[in-house]
Amino acid sequence: MRTDDCINVALPKGRLAEDTVELFLKKGITREGVVDFNSRMLTFHDEVNNIKFMMVRNMDVSTYVKHGAADIGVVGKDILLESAADVYEYLDLGFGYCRLCVAGLKDSDHSYRHDMVVATKYPSLTKNFFAGKGVFVETIKLYGSIELSPIVGLSDFIVDLVSTGQTLKKNGLVEVETMLESTARLIGNKSMAKVKYQRIREILEVVESA
Missing domain, CATH: 3.40.190.10 (Periplasmic binding protein-like II)
Known part of the structure; x- marks a missing residue:
C-alpha cells in the first residue's frame, strides 16, 4: 500500500x-x-x-x-x-446528468412479461429493476449499438443511457420507462x-x- x-x-x-x-x-x-x-x-x-x-x-x-x-x-x-x-x-x-431508460420498438407491445429478453450494458441494474416489478428477465450484455438488438430480434427491450432520445427515434424505438437518473x-x-x-x-x- x-x-x-x-x-x-x-x-x-x-x-x-x-x-x-x-x-x-x-x-x-x-x-x-x-x-x-x-x-x-x-x-x-x-x-x-x-x-x-x-x-x-x-x-x-x-x-x-x-x-x-x-x-x-x-x-x-x-x-x-x-x-x-x-x-x-x-x-x-x-x-x-443522464437517464438510464427502458426502450422498445415503437410499434411493439411494451408490457413486461417473464420470458422477455433485455439487451444492456447494465445487467445487474436491469435484473434488479425488473425483479422489483416482480418480473424476471434474461439479459444479454452488449457494449455498443444496443439499439440494433430489438430491430433484429435479439431482444424485446433495451436498457441504455438516453439524453435527447434522437438515436432511439432514428432507429424506430421509443422510451418506455426511466429506471434512474444519474x-x-x-x-x-x-x-x-x-x-x-x-x-x-x-x-x-x-x-x-x-
Whole structure:
C-alpha cells in the first residue's frame, strides 16, 4: 500500500474528465496545462500540487479506486450502482446528468412479461429493476449499438443511457420507462481515506464549496 502524499485520481475518458479537471482548476486543486486531453498519455502529474490524474474507461473507474490504484475517482452514479464497488461515495458533483431508460420498438407491445429478453450494458441494474416489478428477465450484455438488438430480434427491450432520445427515434424505438437518473459522483478508496485523510479531506472541502 502506498503511503506517499500524492493523490491519485481516476477519471473517465471524455466529458466527465473534462468537467472534473475544469472544476479542479477553478478551485485551485490543480494547475492549467497539466492535463492534455489531446494527448495519448494516460497519466498526468501535477508536481506542484502533488496530484496525479489517470485516464481510464468509464466502467473501470470504480475498480481502480476499489483496489487502491487510485485514491479517489469520478464516475457516473449509474456505473457505480452497476459495479456495486466497495468504495466511499463522497459527493454528487452535479454534472454529467443522464437517464438510464427502458426502450422498445415503437410499434411493439411494451408490457413486461417473464420470458422477455433485455439487451444492456447494465445487467445487474436491469435484473434488479425488473425483479422489483416482480418480473424476471434474461439479459444479454452488449457494449455498443444496443439499439440494433430489438430491430433484429435479439431482444424485446433495451436498457441504455438516453439524453435527447434522437438515436432511439432514428432507429424506430421509443422510451418506455426511466429506471434512474444519474450524475457524476466523487468516490474514494476506503483504506486510502485513512492513510491520506488530511489531503483527501482538504480536496473534499474545496470541491464541496463549489
